[in-house]
Amino acid sequence: MSQSPTMRSIGHENDVVFDNIGMTFDTGAGVTRAVENVSGAIPEGKFVSVIGPSGCGKSTLLDMVGGLLKPTQGSVSINGEKVTGPRRDTAMVFQEDSTLHWRTVLDNVAFGLEVKGISKAERYDSARRMIELVGLKGFEDHRPGQLSGGMKQRVAIARALAMEPRVLLMDEPFGALDQQTRQFIGRELLRIWEKTRNRVLFITHDIQEAVYLSDEVWVMSARPSIVKEVVTIDLPRPRPEGTHALPRFRELEDHLWALVKVEAEKTLGPGARLA
Amino acid sequence: MVRWAILAALIVILEVTTRTGMISPALMVSPSEILARLVSIVPTERFGQDAARTLTTILIAFTIGLVLGIPLGVFLWRVPAAGRILEPFIVTGYAMPTLLFYPVLLAVMGLNAGPIILIAASMSLIPIALTTMVALKSIKPILHKLANSVSASPRQYYLKVLFPAATPLIFPGVKLGFIYAVIGTVAMEFILAAQGIGFRAGFYYRELNTADMWAYIAVVIVLSVLVNAVLTRLEKRIRRDML
Ligand SMILES: Nc1ncnc2c1ncn2[C@@H]1O[C@H](COP(=O)(O)OP(=O)(O)O)[C@@H](O)[C@H]1O
Ligand SMILES: [Mg+2]
Numbered sequence: 001m002s003q004s005p006t007m008r009s010i011g012h013e014n015d016v017v018f019d020n021i022g023m024t025f026d027t028g029a030g031v032t033r034a035v036e037n038v039s040g041a042i043p044e045g046k047f048v049s050v051i052g053p054s055g056c057g058k059s060t061l062l063d064m065v066g067g068l069l070k071p072t073q074g075s076v077s078i079n080g081e082k083v084t085g086p087r088r089d090t091a092m093v094f095q096e097d098s099t100l101h102w103r104t105v106l107d108n109v110a111f112g113l114e115v116k117g118i119s120k121a122e123r124y125d126s127a128r129r130m131i132e133l134v135g136l137k138g139f140e141d142h143r144p145g146q147l148s149g150g151m152k153q154r155v156a157i158a159r160a161l162a163m164e165p166r167v168l169l170m171d172e173p174f175g176a177l178d179q180q181t182r183q184f185i186g187r188e189l190l191r192i193w194e195k196t197r198n199r200v201l202f203i204t205h206d207i208q209e210a211v212y213l214s215d216e217v218w219v220m221s222a223r224p225s226i227v228k229e230v231v232t233i234d235l236p237r238p239r240p241e242g243t244h245a246l247p248r249f250r251e252l253e254d255h256l257w258a259l260v261k262v263e264a265e266k267t268l269g270p271g272a273r274l275a
Numbered sequence: 276m277v278r279w280a281i282l283a284a285l286i287v288i289l290e291v292t293t294r295t296g297m298i299s300p301a302l303m304v305s306p307s308e309i310l311a312r313l314v315s316i317v318p319t320e321r322f323g324q325d326a327a328r329t330l331t332t333i334l335i336a337f338t339i340g341l342v343l344g345i346p347l348g349v350f351l352w353r354v355p356a357a358g359r360i361l362e363p364f365i366v367t368g369y370a371m372p373t374l375l376f377y378p379v380l381l382a383v384m385g386l387n388a389g390p391i392i393l394i395a396a397s398m399s400l401i402p403i404a405l406t407t408m409v410a411l412k413s414i415k416p417i418l419h420k421l422a423n424s425v426s427a428s429p430r431q432y433y434l435k436v437l438f439p440a441a442t443p444l445i446f447p448g449v450k451l452g453f454i455y456a457v458i459g460t461v462a463m464e465f466i467l468a469a470q471g472i473g474f475r476a477g478f479y480y481r482e483l484n485t486a487d488m489w490a491y492i493a494v495v496i497v498l499s500v501l502v503n504a505v506l507t508r509l510e511k512r513i514r515r516d517m518l
Contacts (some may be wrong), residue, residue, distance in 0.1 A: 086424050100436070
């Protein structure tokens, strides 16, 4: 059920391809090797999650794919083109609240399209559809200040989806939410994704969430991080509510737990829990 | 409500104390007499010219403060090294009584609105530049990340993200900048000028004409209160729209 990432056949043209990518931060305070020698690919239409101990370089990896950070080693390419900066066909959702507090929900969701220069009528049209899709219908004219954390994250997700990205990058988008809300939004996300089937790179520290959502889960090691193992999630799709109770689900979850535990102990010492 | 009551009480106290001679007429005349003086001063052509001169000076100084102060604030934020180097100078400029340069400027530029505009504008500019810098610094890094991730152009970045995010924080500085423009203008006029409301107040002060001096001071007070009310209302509007 798992392969070493370097053994995989890498790089179909339509994939997101990591070619021996690495990132070293050189600040005045010292040098941090955040990511090292990551190779792999997100195949067309696949949902890939990344898990690993806190501080191992997951966000760094995602930012490199999003073109926000330039790797100090190797490169990422999307559709055969090397990523040199933010691309119009990728969209990102961040862990922190990234809503624009002076804009209404509608104008927040339309923001990405507005920047792309899409006409008002057209972008509002898409924005309204996305707002409905993420379950915020009726809140179009509200401002983020009037919304809960979960709703704000749904605004951010709707904004990313409205851009109809071919690659969707999400950095612990449900990290700040309570367990019930994150399970609910996770199901919603999957329901929406079944329709779009774009490539998703999803970062989480929640193993259940990773198993439930993904086609593949990449387990990152403690710093300097490599992708230690790629676990293929061979659960059938669509995945209804009872999926969590399947014996196969439990098996995959246990396997990932075991992998992650080793890494967490490396960073935090034995007996530590996954952060 | 309470504010109006305080104001009314203050006027009554002034009226009583000045009339009973508890405050010497050489220092202050009664509000009713000030009002009487205003009624005869305000309709005159000379008052119109003075008021026009003072208002245009204030507006020009404030506009310069705004037009230079905001880009300066942006620059100090964009180039942190420049910010670190220049900040002590700016803060010193803030603390220093700039009006000390007035005589020098008068000698160089002559007795016209120029020196006053220069001083009032530089007083107005500083709080505007400083609050702009602080406001931009305080914007959450995630907003920069977001703008970057959607490939916003520099123009879009400033107009759609930075300025809307910073405006509620910049506004108090802009308000302060306006107040400084008023203070700078009226104070310089008071010291030495050929025209203007501050000049008249100073003129009557030196003539020991307390009643007319207070009439002009009253004009400045009313003007400040009006401007402050307008700015406060504008600020509330902006905050409501942006927060
Ligand atoms: N801009 C940066 N400058 C210096 N070090 C950084 C920077 N960004 C991240 N790091 C360091 O790189 C490591 C990985 O960070 P990050 O990718 O945020 O981890 P994760 O998302 O897995 O928690 C951490 O040790 C962090 O301190
Ligand atoms: Mg992170």
